Amino acid sequence: MSEPVGAAVGGPNGDPVGPNGRSALKLVPKAEGKQTAKEFKSDQEVRWCPGCGDYAILAAMQTFLPELGVRRENICFVSGIGCSSRFPYYLNTFGMHSIHGRAPAIATGLSVSRPDLSVWVVTGDGDALSIGGNHLIHALRRNVNIKILLFNNRIYGLTKGQYSPTSELGKITKSTPIGSADWPFNPISLALGAEASFVARTIDSDRKHLTSVLRAAAHHPGSAFVEIYQNCNIFNDGAFEILKDSSQRDEALIRLEHGQPVVFGADGEKCVVKEPRGFGLQVVDTADVDPSEIIVHDETVRRPSYAFSLSRLPNDDLTNTPIGVLRAVERPAYDDIVREQVAAARSAAAEPEQELGKLLHGGDTWTIL
Amino acid sequence: MTKQTRQLDRVVIRFAGDSGDGMQLTGDRFTSETAQLGNDLSTLPNFPAEIRAPAGTLPGVSSFQVHFADTDILTPGDAPDVLVAMNPAALKSNLTDLPGGAEIIVNTDEFTKRALAKVGYAASPLEDGSLEGYQLREVALTSMTVRALEEFSLSRKEAERAKNMFALGLVSWMYHRPIEGTVTFLQRKFAARPELADANVAALKAGWNYGETTEDFAVQYEVKPAKLPPGTYRNITGNVALAYGLVAAGVRSGLPVFLGAYPITPASDILHELSKHKRFGVTTFQAEDEIAAAGAALGASYGGAIGVTTSSGPGVALKSETVSLAVALELPLVVVDVQRAGPSTGMPTKTEQADLAMALHGRHGEAPVAIIAPRSPSDCFYAALEACRIAVTYRTPVMLLSDGYLANGSEPWLLPEISDLSDLSVEFAAEPNGPDGQFLPYQRDPETLARPWAVPGTAGLEHRIGGLEKADGTGDISYDPANHDAMVRIRAARIEAIEVPPLEVEDPEGDARVLVLGWGSTYGPIGAACRQLRQRGVKIAQAHLRHLAPLPANTEEVLRRYDKVVIPEMNLGQLSAVLRARFLVDAIGYNKVRGLPFTSAELESVMEEVVKNV
Ligand SMILES: Cc1ncc(C[n+]2csc(CCOP(=O)(O)OP(=O)(O)O)c2C)c(N)n1
Numbered sequence: 013m014s015e016p017v018g019a020a021v022g023g024p025n026g027d028p029v030g031p032n033g034r035s036a037l038k039l040v041p042k043a044e045g046k047q048t049a050k051e052f053k054s055d056q057e058v059r060w061c062p063g064c065g066d067y068a069i070l071a072a073m074q075t076f077l078p079e080l081g082v083r084r085e086n087i088c089f090v091s092g093i094g095c096s097s098r099f100p101y102y103l104n105t106f107g108m109h110s111i112h113g114r115a116p117a118i119a120t121g122l123s124v125s126r127p128d129l130s131v132w133v134v135t136g137d138g139d140a141l142s143i144g145g146n147h148l149i150h151a152l153r154r155n156v157n158i159k160i161l162l163f164n165n166r167i168y169g170l171t172k173g174q175y176s177p178t179s180e181l182g183k184i185t186k187s188t189p190i191g192s193a194d195w196p197f198n199p200i201s202l203a204l205g206a207e208a209s210f211v212a213r214t215i216d217s218d219r220k221h222l223t224s225v226l227r228a229a230a231h232h233p234g235s236a237f238v239e240i241y242q243n244c245n246i247f248n249d250g251a252f253e254i255l256k257d258s259s260q261r262d263e264a265l266i267r268l269e270h271g272q273p274v275v276f277g278a279d280g281e282k283c284v285v286k287e288p289r290g291f292g293l294q295v296v297d298t299a300d301v302d303p304s305e306i307i308v309h310d311e312t313v314r315r316p317s318y319a320f321s322l323s324r325l326p327n328d329d330l331t332n333t334p335i336g337v338l339r340a341v342e343r344p345a346y347d348d349i350v351r352e353q354v355a356a357a358r359s360a361a362a363e364p365e366q367e368l369g370k371l372l373h374g375g376d377t378w379t380i381l
Numbered sequence: 382m383t384k385q386t387r388q389l390d391r392v393v394i395r396f397a398g399d400s401g402d403g404m405q406l407t408g409d410r411f412t413s414e415t416a417q418l419g420n421d422l423s424t425l426p427n428f429p430a431e432i433r434a435p436a437g438t439l440p441g442v443s444s445f446q447v448h449f450a451d452t453d454i455l456t457p458g459d460a461p462d463v464l465v466a467m468n469p470a471a472l473k474s475n476l477t478d479l480p481g482g483a484e485i486i487v488n489t490d491e492f493t494k495r496a497l498a499k500v501g502y503a504a505s506p507l508e509d510g511s512l513e514g515y516q517l518r519e520v521a522l523t524s525m526t527v528r529a530l531e532e533f534s535l536s537r538k539e540a541e542r543a544k545n546m547f548a549l550g551l552v553s554w555m556y557h558r559p560i561e562g563t564v565t566f567l568q569r570k571f572a573a574r575p576e577l578a579d580a581n582v583a584a585l586k587a588g589w590n591y592g593e594t595t596e597d598f599a600v601q602y603e604v605k606p607a608k609l610p611p612g613t614y615r616n617i618t619g620n621v622a623l624a625y626g627l628v629a630a631g632v633r634s635g636l637p638v639f640l641g642a643y644p645i646t647p648a649s650d651i652l653h654e655l656s657k658h659k660r661f662g663v664t665t666f667q668a669e670d671e672i673a674a675a676g677a678a679l680g681a682s683y684g685g686a687i688g689v690t691t692s693s694g695p696g697v698a699l700k701s702e703t704v705s706l707a708v709a710l711e712l713p714l715v716v717v718d719v720q721r722a723g724p725s726t727g728m729p730t731k732t733e734q735a736d737l738a739m740a741l742h743g744r745h746g747e748a749p750v751a752i753i754a755p756r757s758p759s760d761c762f763y764a765a766l767e768a769c770r771i772a773v774t775y776r777t778p779v780m781l782l783s784d785g786y787l788a789n790g791s792e793p794w795l796l797p798e799i800s801d802l803s804d805l806s807v808e809f810a811a812e813p814n815g816p817d818g819q820f821l822p823y824q825r826d827p828e829t830l831a832r833p834w835a836v837p838g839t840a841g842l843e844h845r846i847g848g849l850e851k852a853d854g855t856g857d858i859s860y861d862p863a864n865h866d867a868m869v870r871i872r873a874a875r876i877e878a879i880e881v882p883p884l885e886v887e888d889p890e891g892d893a894r895v896l897v898l899g900w901g902s903t904y905g906p907i908g909a910a911c912r913q914l915r916q917r918g919v920k921i922a923q924a925h926l927r928h929l930a931p932l933p934a935n936t937e938e939v940l941r942r943y944d945k946v947v948i949p950e951m952n953l954g955q956l957s958a959v960l961r962a963r964f965l966v967d968a969i970g971y972n973k974v975r976g977l978p979f980t981s982a983e984l985e986s987v988m989e990e991v992v993k994n995v
């Protein structure tokens with residue numbers, strides 16, 4: 013086994029960071045007593061199409077939230093527009109169903125002014141990557157303490173089936189009858205390009221994996237970006253079938269685990285090693301390489317290029333798709349810095365009315381008797 | 382040599398030079414000196430659009446106009462009585478504004494062949510007789526400054542840069558202005574480089590002494606202090622006053638203020654100013670764009686802060702969808718539009734009031750908001766406070782329409798007692814309000830029609846809100862036709878329910894038959910024109926709208942009282958159109974969209990014409 017790639021790319025900017033005890037939830041009041049999934053269900057009738065992957069994500073969230081152990085009223089979900097963005101209506105927490113693409117911006121204002129909240133953003137591939145692409149990358153670069161869940165169904169669901177910024181080239185949809193001409197975004201690569209401090213991928217149908225990723229995201233101090241592959245059985249059914257079907261998925265999925273060698277396949281017959289040319293990673297047959305060459309996954313590698321290389325492994329048919337936490341590093345969070353600046357200034361200030369008097373009377377004044 | 386002193390009741394001086402000549406600073410200092418003397422005053426800076434236009438060119442000219450008087454005044458003055466021109470470009474670009482007989486002080490050192498050619502002068506205007514109708518004062522400002530600073534170990538360039546202080550010293554002497562304040566100011570400004578402080582002070586004093594000794598300046602002028610209400614004053618620009626008003630709103634409500642903004646002329650200074658006042662619990666967020674700026678402000682409001690977003694026309698247009706969301710969510714949001722000349726990029730440094738229609742109607746659906754417009758630089762303070770009061774009391778977006786003229790112009794401000802400022806305290810919802818112990822997020826206060834401000838973190842009030850239409854009371858998603866119709870009407874009624882003071886009319890003798898009605902920054906020139914008319918015995922009534930939505934309850938009654946109503950606006954008649962449509966009043970518009978404020982003289986003749994014809 014080789015050293016984790018992280019250790020290999022050391023140096024001033026490349027040092028892996030150890031956990032320093034910061035948590036996203038340090039200022040969020042804890043719940044008294046045990047909470048149940050039922051308490052987190054709202055009284056609204058769920059209106060997704062039967063069989064939609066969104067149901068599974070909702071159910072996973074409703075069972076996960078009690079485990080988080082923070083007060084229900086201190087959890088807030090902000091969403092944009094799309095099928096996925098209906099999510100907040102079905103959770104008995106605080107919630108805002110906002111406007112198309114803008115949830116990260118709204119959540120930024122909320123999170124900065126309310127450190128006592130656990131703020132989540134629910135968005136879709138169109139919402140986050142098309143109309144809201146700008147807000148997404150800026151929230152991630154700032155490292156605002158919000159947890160962004162991108163339900164990627166590779167289609168516009170709510171508007172009834174146009175192609176999206178994650179649809180594959182040549183996709184036939186209502187708006188592209190002879191095939192789409194645009195190259196898709198890889199959301200994970202995009203998030204890493206913005207230097208997101210936490211980047212993960214999971215799948216709607218794998219409750220256990222989904223929950224473990226939600227757990228890691230919830231506690232991550234700073235922005236967490238989670239791409240959830242979600243099936244839209246009406247407009248893009250089976251888009252991720254290769255990653256779900258029991259006869260194919262072991263061959264296709266790379267399950268990342270921190271500190272473990274990146275080996276996959278039903279019998280571990282495939283693995284990830286460094287590419288002979290360039291700086292990337294590649295998939296090879298385990299039998300063909302010396303075990304010391306196999307990459308050991310390290311989500312704490314500071315430089316995003318390692319996680320980026322992982323994000324580039326999938327083929328167009330989704331074979332070699334990594335799931336799990338690709339990156340989890342700590343760096344200063346925007347909201348913490350802003351609040352610290354305000355708090356420091358306040359601690360040095362007089363009582364507000366008096367301070368206001370001083371402000372108005374500042375500069376050159378004169379008195380008329 | 383004994384000099385003559387002549388009394389004047391008012392003077393308008395314009396300092397003009399290259400953007401590198403420090404004219405804004407010179408004007409600011411002269412203004413401070415004037416304020417200290419107790420004159421009433423009003424200022425108008427005029428910046429070039431380019432940051433660093435080539436030196437000596439027409440686009441590079443920067444100017445600062447100050448009007449001061451022994452009575453209270455309302456405008457920076459229509460035309461300068463005195464122009465200080467630091468170079469040929471400054472002379473050429475400002476000459477058209479000068480009335481015959483005006484005094485021109487020129488820096489002859491800069492009137493070189495090259496400098497003249499740069500702005501298209503074939504012959505020097507100082508020599509070709511073209512300035513005959515003016516009182517020309519030729520002063521070798523640059524060379525005298527350099528000579529005065531010989532003893533300092535400065536490069537020639539550095540010494541030349543102090544020429545604005547020489548000019549300030551001279552003009553201060555001419556108008557009997559004290560210079561001690563400027564001396565202190567320079568010492569503070571150049572604290573890190575004492576030799577520069579000393580050199581600038583020396584240049585300032587040299588300018589003063591030059592006035593005192595030269596035979597070219599035989600007369601000194603005096604403008605007696607104005608009889609203003611007693612109290613402590615400071616000079617303030619609209620943007621700073623607006624920022625202070627937002628700070629005051631935070632203090633008087635006990636709520637944190639959250640500003641989301643993206644830089645844009647002429648609104649950026651509000652962001653700059655507020656970013657200095659974190660000690661009041663003010664958070665400033667420079668967003669990635671105006672949409673995010675508005676969104677973050679709304680998110681902060683949702684969390685219990687006063688969410689504010691500041692911009693100018695192009696940016697406010699981008700915020701439109703978010704403002705509509707705030708209308709549907711019924712949450713506080715203050716949107717400041719420091720208007721500038723449009724459409725599109727237009728003339729960013731020039732003023733206009735053509736965003737009223739956007740403020741009123743620039744959203745999808747029936748999405749009414751409250752609108753308020755300050756009338757003068759210092760009024761921006763009270764307008765900001767009032768905008769916040771309406772937003773937090775009535776849980777609604779409020780548009781505040783300032784403009785470039787107010788933003789950068791300044792006037793003396795009689796400082797208020799903090800305890801006299803409106804009390805903005807509000808209560809957040811604390812417990813369920815429904816009959817069965819459930820929480821009804823859209824159950825309203827019967828008087829204000831406002832719904833509860835139920836901030837996250839309050840146990841028992843967990844609820845979901847959003848842009849989808851809601852059933853009144855429960856806030857559940859509703860597609861019911863009757864509910865939608867009712868909600869549309871409730872949202873309109875909510876704005877109409879906002880209490881605003883009645884429209885006041887100024888008509889000293891009470892028998893005028895013509896009313897002039899304005900809104901926003903036209904207050905100064907309209908008011909000055911009315912005074913001039915009344916002095917000549919022409920009867921005219923003046924009213925000025927501060928609240929444009931809702932309109933004061935007595936608006937129609939006031940309009941009907943007069944035979945004719947004149948509405949001057951720096952747009953093509955946006956307020957006129959509203960009043961005509963709403964009250965069927967045959968208002969007469971006077972509309973100029975030149976990027977400049979009205980002059981009181983032009984308004985005077987427009988109004989006189991109407992009065993003559995009733
Ligand atoms: C400003 C604006 N433009 C367009 C729309 C229409 N619209 C609603 S949802 C949507 C796309 C949603 O796709 P996605 O984010 O992938 O969500 P999904 O429905 O697939 O979950 C569009 C274009 C809108 N609501 N607002």
Ligand code: SF4
Nearest residue numbers: 061064095169244245
């Ligand atoms: S259209 Fe697709 S994404 Fe939307 S609810 Fe139906 S199945 Fe789900």
Ligand SMILES: [Mg+2]
Nearest residue numbers: 136137165167
């Ligand atoms: Mg989608």
